[in-house]
Amino acid sequence: QITLKESGPTLVKPTQTLTLTCTFSGFSLNTSGVAVGCIRQPPGKALEWLALIYWDDEKRYSPSLKSRLTITKDTSKNQVLFTMTNMDPVDTATYYCAHRRDVTKAYYYFEFWGQGSLVTVSS
């Protein structure tokens, strides 16, 4: 059974860096084809993809936010770490991590999702 869970601060001040941890079970990020992505959703708004890390450590970032994002993995702990710098109130959102597995790297879809973690940016 594949599960993912996001953890991190619920409140972040403007200009601070957000660090979220995605802890997963039921799969390994050493397995070919597997990737974990980060997606956010501001309250009442649409989903927005942020980043993705593959089993071979290749990474993808949203072009519009690339300069602020970093995604890494710790396979020994079954965790993915996601950071976003220079947080602003417009970054207030529920942040999700999600699992993807496909032999083709360019096929992006997420079959298993965490419950999400609401992060509020406010002074």
Add this chain to the structure above:
Amino acid sequence: SYELTQPPSVSVSPGQTASITCFGDGLPKQYAYWYQQKPGQAPVLVICKDRERPSGIPERFSGSSSGTTVTLTISGVQAEDEADYYCQSADTRGTSVIFGGGTTLTVL
């Protein structure tokens, strides 16, 4: 920048068929995926690679593709299908993920 365009809302009576469209210039080159999201819950993948149904998704959910438009069809809509639906694809280079703006399905 590349966008996926969905109608903001669709309404249908129980038992009828709901069709939700998603338009994008890159859709002839990239697969589309559909997610269902109910209030307070994480999205659920309901259609994969234009028309494949993941395990556990009811047969009433189907997907189709024609040129720059993909369509999610829900046949025999049930009250429990009331939710937001998002299409998702990749940019034409296949290097980033894109979500549509979402469609709220209301079951009258």
